[in-house]
Amino acid sequence: MKAIHYSRNGSPEVMEYGDLPDPEVGSDTVLIAVEWISIEGGDLLNRLVTPPPHTPFIPGYQAAGTVSAVGKAVTRFKPGDRVIGFNWNGSHAELFAVPEHYAYPVPDDLDLRLAALIPVAFGTAHDSLFEYGDMKPGDFVLVQGAAGGVGLAAVQFASRAGATVIGTASSRERLERIVPFGLHHGIDYRTEDIAARCKEITQGKGVDLVLDLAGGQGKDALMSAVKPHGRYAVIGAATGTLPSFTFFELIRKALHVVGISFGRDMHTPRVHALLADITRQFTEGHLQMPVAAEFTLANAVEAHRHVAGEHPFGRVLMRVGA
Ligand SMILES: NC(=O)c1ccc[n+]([C@@H]2O[C@H](COP(=O)([O-])OP(=O)(O)OC[C@H]3O[C@@H](n4cnc5c(N)ncnc54)[C@H](OP(=O)(O)O)[C@@H]3O)[C@@H](O)[C@H]2O)c1
Known part of the structure; x- marks a missing residue:
């Protein structure tokens, strides 16, 4: 072959x-x-x-x-x-x-x-939000890397489930294109201060759940943006570099960090049922x-x-x- x-x-x-x-x-x-x-x-x-x-x-x-x-x-x-x-x-x-x-x-x-x-992008986004990220209606969800495959899937699921969705991308033009998918607040990660914008959007409270698809140096801004007792889903490193958490920064925020490895769950009956449902929604035009x-x-x-x-x-x- x-x-x-x-x-x-x-x-x-x-x-x-x-x-x-x-x-x-x-x-x-x-x-x-x-x-x-x-x-x-x-x-x-x-x-x-x-x-x-x-x-x-x-x-x-x-x-x-x-x-x-x-x-x-x-x-x-x-x-x-x-x-x-x-x-x-x-x-x-x-x-x-x-x-x-x-x-x-x-x-x-x-x-x-x-x-x-369909499977990896939509399944990872769904599991990160709901199975492991414990997202609830009314949450502020920050998607770092919202214009990529997993990011666009996450924006759609989170907004439909009643979150206020904040997403980052590399230009204003890209952020505008995410709005029809359910984005409420866009942050240009190249020119804007992610932590300051999140503080303003959440009126000082901090975001409830971070989905980090990018890794790299941006992780520090995401750590500032998340609220105490908030949740941080470690999903990917689209920047190509894998940052670390220190004990103290986790203690200081009383943070729940969850690593996502969707491939580890893809054989399970739970994920087979989830992907069948996602595929049906996609076929019917409810997901794009x-x-x-x-x-x-x-x-x-x-x-x-x-x-x-x-x-x-x-x-x-x-x-x-x-
Ligand atoms: N753990 C798991 O189970 C799992 C499953 C699927 C994917 N992943 C991982 O998740 C990551 C994303 O996957 P994907 O398929 O969505 O990739 P993708 O479609 O290539 O999208 C990557 C996104 O990352 C953004 N990005 C790049 N540099 C950034 C930075 N410095 N700050 C903020 N955002 C940045 C890009 O935004 P711009 O183009 O706007 O710059 C792009 O939208 C990959 O590292 C992948 O390995 C993990």
Whole structure:
């Protein structure tokens, strides 16, 4: 099969396009003939900082396509079924092998192109807010990185659930584009003081829940913005750098910090039911995710460069074939 692979961490240029052996079909494998691949924020972070556990390493968490083969223990899928797959790597390829518990059916009336971007973005946002972030109606929720995939999903869920949603992005123009998704207050993280703006918006109280998708130096401003006894969901590091918390800053704020690892929950019946419901809402038009750009798999270097450097609004997709 054709696949993207790399053997060391680095910029998009470490990736190569070439021939690799087809994945093996184990007893619980659902083998997907990939049509659309969603480039996830984690795909970029892994390429930058996670040493490849084996080489050549095929990156990529998520893709949608048609089942081409199943292992003998698989009960929920058969060849020809339309499916979205998740795995810890391997989606940047013509064939993507996922365990059955990481495969999710695609309804007949949903394009595979859009199905490809649903589980990680929407599931992570939902779990960060509700399962682990304990969000309640009336909360002030601060989404750091609101114009990206997880961020736009979080803005939609939080505003629909009755939060006042504060979001950050790299320009006023981008913030204006988030307003129709449910954003109440936008902060340009490049030019504005996040902590001061949050203090003003919450009338000195501080935000109830922070969703940190960016990591990096911005974490200190988010720590100032959150209220005492508030909640801080550690989700990602889109800046490419992973900051630390000190004992004292957690004690001083009596802070609840929760780490999010959605992939650890994606096999569970709870998440399967959640994703089925989210997929239904998406199909019915109640949830949206803009597709900022499309590339072919062969042009993955360019696609990753675009995500890393061009501030796409929403998701960037790759398709298999021309
Ligand atoms: N823990 C989990 O289970 C889990 C699940 C999914 C994703 N993640 C992680 O979450 C992060 C976001 O994922 P994603 O898919 O939403 O990525 P994405 O679509 O690439 O979006 C990243 C966002 O980060 C923002 N950003 C970059 N630098 C920033 C800064 N200095 N301050 C504030 N915001 C900044 C960008 O905003 P601008 O373009 O406006 O600059 C962009 O909107 C990634 O690190 C990913 O690995 C974690």
